[in-house]
Each structure stands twice: as C-alpha cells, then as structure tokens.
Amino acid sequence: MNLKDKVLEIMRKTFEMDEVSTDASQKNCENWDSLHHLMLASELEDAFDIDLEPEEIAEMTDFSKVVAMLESKM
C-alpha cells in the first residue's frame, strides 16, 4: 500500500467515516475536529514510527499537508 492510501485508511478509521477524500481538510471534514486531529497525529506516529512535534501537528491542516509532513519525516 502506498503512503497516500495508508494515510486515507488511518483517517477513515480515526474519524469513523466510510469515505475520506484526498481533498479532506479540517475546514470541510465534519469529523476532523481538534480532538480527532490529535488522535490522527497519535495514530500516524504509531503507524509510521515517527515523532511529530506540536508545531508540526498544528500545520497538518489538510490531507496534502499531512502527506507532505510524513514524506519529510521519512
């Protein structure tokens, strides 16, 4: 599975949604609230075995920024 698919899968699970698109952002995705955002960060840290700093977590406001952040960490 490539990185993007894996991130989408984690998002679906964390946000408890059947479908999450690559356009998803905190603004347009109802379940992506502040609490779920932290749950997402925690899940990503575990899945990719990385550490995200609070500033980095705050920057990941939409799907492409999440992917960019992960790519920069690996």
Place this chain on the structure above:
Amino acid sequence: MTTFVFRNQTVEALWGYNAVTYSGYDDISQVPATADRYIWCYQVPVNPDSNQLAMEIASYRDKLDLVLDGVEASKPFIILSLVNLFPLRFTGNDTAVSEAIADFNRHAVELSRQRPNVKWVDFSDFTSRYDAESLINWKYYLMSQSLLNPKLTHDFQAWWQRVEGEMAMQRKKCLVLDLDNTLWGGVLGEDGVDGIQLGGDYPGKAYSYWQSALLQLSRSGVILAVCSKNNEADVIEAWEKNPHMVLKREHFSALRINWQDKATNITDIAAELNIGLDSMVFLDDNPAERELVKQLLPQVEVPDFPTKPYLLMPFFKLLVEKYFRIYSVTKEDLTKTEQYRSNALRRAEQSRFADLDQFLYSLDMQLDVIPADEHNLPRIAQMTQKTNQFNLTTRRYTEADVQQRLDQGWHVYCVRVSDRFGDSGITGAMFLQPVSGEEVNIDTLLLSCRILGKGIEDAFVKTVLNLLRLDGYRKLMADYIPTAKNGQTADFYDRLGMVCVNEDKDGTKHYVMPLSGVFEIKNCYNIRVL
C-alpha cells in the same frame, strides 16, 4: 442506550461520540435526565501545590454526592476510582494528596454498597499494567488536556469492554483441567502418588499455590471439571493419599478420567452439567491436546498453558481477568459446585424408581415463589443475563432495568427450589407486564437448566398464573422467541394449553389464553407464596 460522562479532563477518545455525551470540564451544573446511564471519570489534575490539589480532590467527593442526588435511582451510575498518574512530592511524608485520593475512593465504594444503581470500577486495574512514563504523554496532555496517553486508547477500550462484561455478570461457567503437569508436576502413572511434584519446595510449591488459587476460583462459583488421560483408580488414590493435595474429588463437578479423546470428553462434560460448550475453558499442558480441542470444539476457550511452574500464578491472574471475573457474586454462585454434584446424586436416585411421579414425590421438593425485592433483584438480573436454554424470550436485563419495570407496575416473581439433596437457591424468574386492567403479558420466563426435569417449570408458572387470576387478570398473552439455544422451550406454551395466534417469519410465536379457572398442580411440590 445513551451515556453521559462527568469528567474533568478530555476523555472523549476513550468512549467516542456514538451515543455518548460529555459534561463540561469539572462541570456538574447539567445532569441530563434523558441519559440512560452515567459514568463518573475524573482524573487527578497536575498541580505541584499538594495542599491545593488535596482540597480540589476533596471537592470531587461533594460534587459526586450532589450529582448522585440529582440522578434517578434506577439508572446505572459507574464511578471510576481516582488514580494519581503523576505523583509529585517534595517531602517523603507529604500524604495530603494520597489521603484525599484514598478518601474519595473509599467514599465511592461506600456509595456502591448503599445504592444498588452505583457500581465502582477500579481504574488502577488498568493503569497498573503500565509504567509511569507510558501513562502520560506530556506532548498530547499539553495540547489536549487528555491525561491518559492517547497511545493507550485502544488498550483502554478493550479493558472497558471487559469491565462492561463483568458488570453484566458475563463469565465462563466451567474450567476443565488436565491433571499431569497441569494440576501437579510429573506423571502420576509413572511417578506414583508420592512422586508427583506437589507441596514442599519448588517446583511442588508452585503447584500448591496454583491449586489453592483454583480452589478459591471454584468458591466464587466457577465449576471445575477434570478431563485427563489417566487410570481413574490412580487419581482417586492420589486425591485420598497425597497429603499436599488441595483440590480433591469433592471440588470437581464432573470427571472424565479415561483414554478417550478430549473433545468427546469435554462434550460429555457439557452435557452432564447441562451447560454450553461456549461457557467452558480448557487447560492442558500438552499443545497437541489443546490443538485437538481447538480444532474440534472451536466454541471452547483454550488458552496457552505456561511452560514453567513458576509462571502459574501470573497465568492464573490473566485467566481470572480474561474469563472469570464478575462484578459481584450471588449466593447461588457460591454453592454452585455443590449444586451440580447433588444433581448427579439425584440422577442416580431417579433410576431406582419405577415412574417419574414417584421419584418426584420422594424428593420432598420445596418451591418458594417470591416477588422481586432488593435482596433477590441482583440474582434475577443475573439470570436474565446468563440463562439460555430454558428462556422463552431471552431478554437480557440489568438490575436497573428490572427496577425500572417494577416501578412501571410489572409483576416480577422468582422461585427458590430445594429438596432433600440440597438447596438450589433462586433458579427461575417470570416477568409479567400488565397490558390493560385485565390483560397481562409474559415478557420473560426462564429457569436455570440445573433444576429442569422435575416439572418445576410447570408448577412455578401455574402458581404465578393462579396469583394473576386472583389479582383480577383474565387474559394471558405470551411470546416464544426462538434462539440457537432455547429449542427445548419451543412448545412450552402449547403444553400449557395456550393457543398460538400468530407466527412471525423469524419463528416468533404469539400466544393467548383466558385466565378462567384454577390451574391444577401436582401434589409432589410443597409450594409457598412469600
């Protein structure tokens, strides 16, 4: 079912948003009456000023009391104990915070004893599995006010599910044990009665501890059975003659000591004890035997067995937590081994009599039909949770559910059964829902399997129906809802003389019958209505 959580930290990740709503942080101003149940989950905040923190914790106790006074007494209220996830002390003898926590926890336990709807959950049962560093993740705590490390969310959810099972009184009923290298070290047939490892120094000591632990487990209402490849005479000799033997013949409700395959033996034990295979756990040191049982009887739980005797005690703890712990035990649980054994004696007796009635008469049966009250309510709720085979509708109720129905004017009766072989305790229940002034519906009718075969179901139901007629009811309604396990009750209402007026696609049958005359009951029962 909707849940309302009182909290002083972010705990949304633990229970999610599905049918769960949360108070504001340390906010008790709203106690929504529409919730079906409540959870109190406060955490000890981080505060370096221990006196201030102790006062803060003391205030939780008062808040909890205020909230409980505003909650309907029939609704479940679960209190998680306080655990200090970040103990910080400048002097070794500063106990202000730990005393305040202990005080809150004692109070919570006290509340759970005073109020039937309150249950107390030991949160340290979860937190003690982790070291201090992994309990709090400071990065997430400071970003989210969530003291418990989000990495432990999944673990917490698994633990909570088990807690819910304990509170619903779900547990496995029977532990089936191998003997050689399982209850003692060594092989009885080769090492002899005094040569097996049991008692004295290690490794015998490990098996003594293990047997003592299993004895306590059986005293909490778990039935023990033996399934072992040995000569039965050798085993009986070991039970009688080895002075270190803690578990003896009388502690086991069923024995299969022979050379037959273990899957067949376990199936036999289930039939003898009248319990389902899915309520059994099987322990054996031999991986091949375990595999056979796993393959042939997938309903039976077969945990791996420790390979070293010194690992038996931690294994025992896991076993209890995974399969056998319940929130509280009832009087019936405590005498279960005895009851299953006296059943075997009754069966032996039965073969001496020419006809069943003569046998029933000789049993000198006493049936007490008792309306539900605060003493028998936990047992009645427990029976609705556990009874599968003789259960006409299989509706599961908590104590609070039963109380709620009583408050709505339902009639709930239970039956206590004893005979000259022993007291079986409360072993049946019937819930009657008034539909109109003259009509009443049997919502639930169940009897524990271990008292079946003596016509007690018939006597119990007819006694209750006679009471209902005296109460002025003239029409009886009832449903039979089929499940995988209650096939033996499919024609119970037909035999009682009820008329099936309708059958749904799923097999549910609806019955009616006028309550016109007195139901005749065989005279082999001494029946008291209390």
